Amino acid sequence: MSLISKDFRLHQHRNEQHGHARLRWALVAIACAGIGAVIASTSTEESLESSKIATESLPAFVTETKSSEELARESFSLSLPELQAQQEIINAADPQSTTSSPKKWREVTVKSGDNLALIFKRADIKPQQLDELMKSGDAVKKLRRIFPKDTIRLLSDSDGILQSLRYEIDQKSYLMVEREQDTLVANTYDYKIETRQTHASGVIDSSLFLAAQKAGISQNIIMELANIFGWDIDFVLDIRKGDNFTVLYEQLYRDGEKISDGKILAADFVNDGKIYRAVRYTNPQTNETEYYTPDGKSMRKAFIRTPLNFARISSGFNLKRRHPILLNKRPHRGVDYAAKSGTPIYAAGDGKVIFKGKKGGYGKVMILQHGTKYTTLYAHLKTYNRKLRKGSRVKQGQTIAYVGSTGLATGPHLHYEFRVNGVHRNPLTVRLPISKPIPKRYMADFDLTTSPIIAQLDLVTRPQQFALTDN
Ligand SMILES: [Zn+2]
Incomplete structure (x- = not known):
């Protein structure tokens, strides 16, 4: 549902200026739509009875007798009736507890505005038990942040004494609190993934x-795919009918059931007849994971730190600076490089012109988009490279414009901004994306680890894609 609405937005905005910015915005829109859906379903959930009591009888297939501990460890993947059936075995094995205070599992769904005190009340557990629970170990801190629709399973006796609590922290781990020799003990366990x-x-x-x-x-995989190829392909403007892709990726399973998608291992993207291929590799020394072309070039493209020569920094990145002309306090979200009028300005990285024109105090401005995450802005320009228009591709180091003093400027200088995911970062200190090729000494390891993945990708890719073009 959210995919369709997002796609519709992409079409609506097709003629506006920001290519990748739009893509990113649209991706955020998917996320928001997703959140909206969750909220909507949560609020309908609230009106439903949220705590249930298991009353089903013992299923016939349970024949083995297991210790309560063994049963408890296995029990998270069980349904509530199964869990209660188990407890009945335990109760039966301990006649005293069955006669005086039989234990029952309850499954409580967290409502919005809920807290443990309210949940305990609903589950008929004594309020004092909450203090004991909170003292049961560090693992129990996970219960301080519970969310609507989370499920908490509680085992208590008829005196309202908590015997056991289970809470799924995430898809990979769960919290279990158990009464051991009259003390509650909390532990976190990991599922086998x-x-x-x-x-x-x-x-x-x-x-x-x-x-x-x-x-x-899934949306996660497609966002990741867009990020990998986003340096080479503009997914809004460059896409042609008939473009195609193949993606090889991981899926995570728990108890034979898929819980989520993992990482993309390799992918092909054919855009306008040109084939792009990426493979994932982790450098064994730095442990950094990147996507590379099969010959070991980074899919991410480099940035140069300073986009012009023969300049000095006349004003740094300062969020509390006083503006030199307006004299009011105004954050300076970029770096000023004083240079002679007419000094060439270079594209900081490979990318695309997404804005060319005047912007108030900035005077003549050019904005470049690099990949899906980065934009650079160049202001107070005297003139632009005449060949460049909105949508033009630029190479790193290519002259895009010339230093001037258009807009509010005390003298000729370049005002340069660097944004990551739309947020201004200090161009002098921001961590620039790594784009180095695989170092020679790791090339053998790279070939060894990536060739089986590439072979698999070849297997699922259509034969005509085998003849790779160089990118
Ligand atoms: Zn400035």
């Missing part, structure tokens, strides 16, 4: 997102 590989392919008819949806690819 199995990683499997899968692949999917899609042919684009109108947009990457519709194609991905058709191919059954």
Whole structure:
């Protein structure tokens, strides 16, 4: 549902200025739509009875007798009736507890505005038990941040004494509190997660997102795919009908059930007849993971720190600076480089012109988009490189404009801004994306670890894609 609405927005904005910015915005919109859906379903949930009591009888297949501890460890993956059936075995094995205070499991769904005190009240557990629970160990701190729709399973006796509590922290771990020799003890346990590989392919008819949806690819995977190829392909403006992709990725399983998608291992993207290929590799020394071309070049492109020569910094990045002309306090979200009028300004990295024109006090401005995350802004320009228009591709180091003093400027200088995901960062200190090729000494390791993945990708890619073009 959210994919369709987002895709519709992409079309609506097709003629506006910001290519990747729009993509990113649209991706945020998917996320918001997702959150909206969650909120909506949570509020309908609230009206439903949220605590249930298991009353089913013992299933016939349970024949083995297990210790309560063994049963408790296994019990998180069980349904509530199964859990209660287990407890009945335990109760039966301990006649005293069955006669005086039989224990029962309750499953409580957290409501919005809920807290443990309210939950205990609903589950008929004595309020004093909460203090004891909170003293049961560090692991129990996880219960301080519970969310609507979370499930907490509670085992108590008829005197309202808590015997056991289970809470799923996330898909990979859970909290278990158990009464051991009259003391509550909290521990966190990890599920056994199995990683499997899968692949999917899609042919684009109108947009990457519709194609991905058709191919059954999750939003996370498609966002990741857009990030990997975002330096080479503008997913709004460059996409052609018939463009296609194949993605090889991981899926995480718990007890044989898929819980989420993992990482993309390798992918192909054919854009306007040109084939781009990326493979994931972790440098064994630095432990940094990146996507590379099969010959070891980074998919991310480099930045140069200073986009012009023969300049000095006349004003740094300062969020509390007093403006030299307006004299009021105004954050300076960039760096000023004083230079002679007419000094050439270079593109800080490979990218695309997303804005060229006047912007108030900035005078003549050019904004470049690099990949899906980065933009650079160049202000007070005297003139632009005449060949460049909105949508033009630029190479790192290419002259894009010339230093001037248009707009509010005391003298000729370049005002330069660097944004990551729309947030201004200090161009002098921001961590620039690594784009180095695989170092020579790791090339053998790179080939060894990536060739089976590439072979797998070849297997699922159509034969005509085998003849790779150089990118
Ligand atoms: Zn400035």
